[in-house]
Amino acid sequence: MAGKVMHAVWYTRYGGGAAGLKHVEIPIPAPGKGEILMKVEATSINPIDWKIQNGFVRPILPRKFPFIPLSDVAGEVVEVGPGVKNFKAGDKIVATLGGPGAGGGLAEYAVAKESLTVLRPPEVSAAKGACLGIAACTALHSLTVTGGLKLEKTEPRTNVLVTAASGGVGHYAVQLAKLGNTHVTATCGARNIDFVKSLGADEVLDYKTPEGAALKSPSGQKYDLVVNCTTGIPWSTFKPNLSKTGKVIDITPGGCTFLNYAVQKLTFSKKKVIPLLVFPNAQEIGFLVKLAKEGKLKTVLDSRYPLSQAEKAWAKSIEGHATGKVVVEP
Structure with a gap:
């Protein structure tokens, strides 16, 4: 041509x-x-x-x-x-x-x-x-490669949190997570709660409510894996909601994410945040x-x-x- x-x-x-x-x-x-x-x-x-x-x-x-x-x-x-x-x-x-x-x-x-x-x-x-x-591969990579989740119902149950679950990466992450044996908690704005539930999320939080801002599972779940699709949530908010070996996969990492990642590496922390960049x-x-x-x-x-x-x-x-x-x- x-x-x-x-x-x-x-x-x-x-x-x-x-x-x-x-x-x-x-x-x-x-x-x-x-x-x-x-x-x-x-x-x-x-x-x-x-x-x-x-x-x-x-x-x-x-x-x-x-x-x-x-x-x-x-x-x-x-x-x-x-x-x-x-x-x-x-x-x-x-x-x-x-x-x-x-x-x-x-x-x-x-x-x-x-x-x-x-x-x-x-x-x-x-x-x-x-x-x-980029969006769907980021969701897949976060869950399976970095997060270690197997997309099979026969695996032990994993508790997953997806933040900003109505967005590009988030709406894929909810669906992919539900292919495995998971309990999925998700956050989004009030207008998208029904939409995120339709994707398969087991419980959905309005991020503007006190419970949503604190990432508290309504059923008391501690998260084994978090796919964080938003910004501005400090490590101090994630940490008490994680299981003993819980991981936060941060798809939009900033300076604080890299600092926490380095400190956790040095201190052999079992709870950790992992910055992610996917090609x-x-x-x-x-x-x-x-x-x-x-x-x-x-x-x-x-x-x-x-x-x-x-x-x-x-x-x-x-x-x-x-x-x-x-x-x-x-």
């Missing part, structure tokens, strides 16, 4: 929020060795995307300006580069473009590595498939796509915007009150 152009959205400096996004016409990229050119049918926004714009990991990311954000995509294969064996033009796919700092998804076309791409079955729409990258891989995405195909994992779409309204999608995510995922469809 040499010489042809596409519509894309990028930003050219740190800061600016939704107003910092610029619509441009640029050449369609060409796939290199082991790469796939795809027509993007949907891409999803994760909070890390606009945090990078805000300078969260400045000056490491973005690697250069101008930068086309978003890394979780779904679409159709247009062309394959040299060495690609498992995909052909016309295939429907889900891909991650290489972690939150890779970018490239907020455009009509994108290039993905074959090693980070999976086939998308008809049962999984492009909009929902595009959400199974999605094809094996995990493929597993999640399979669950979605089988109806065992659902993606809830808060809102969908055309590429021409990317700023509105960006602002919606920044607001921080999305129920499920925010999607842009070129």
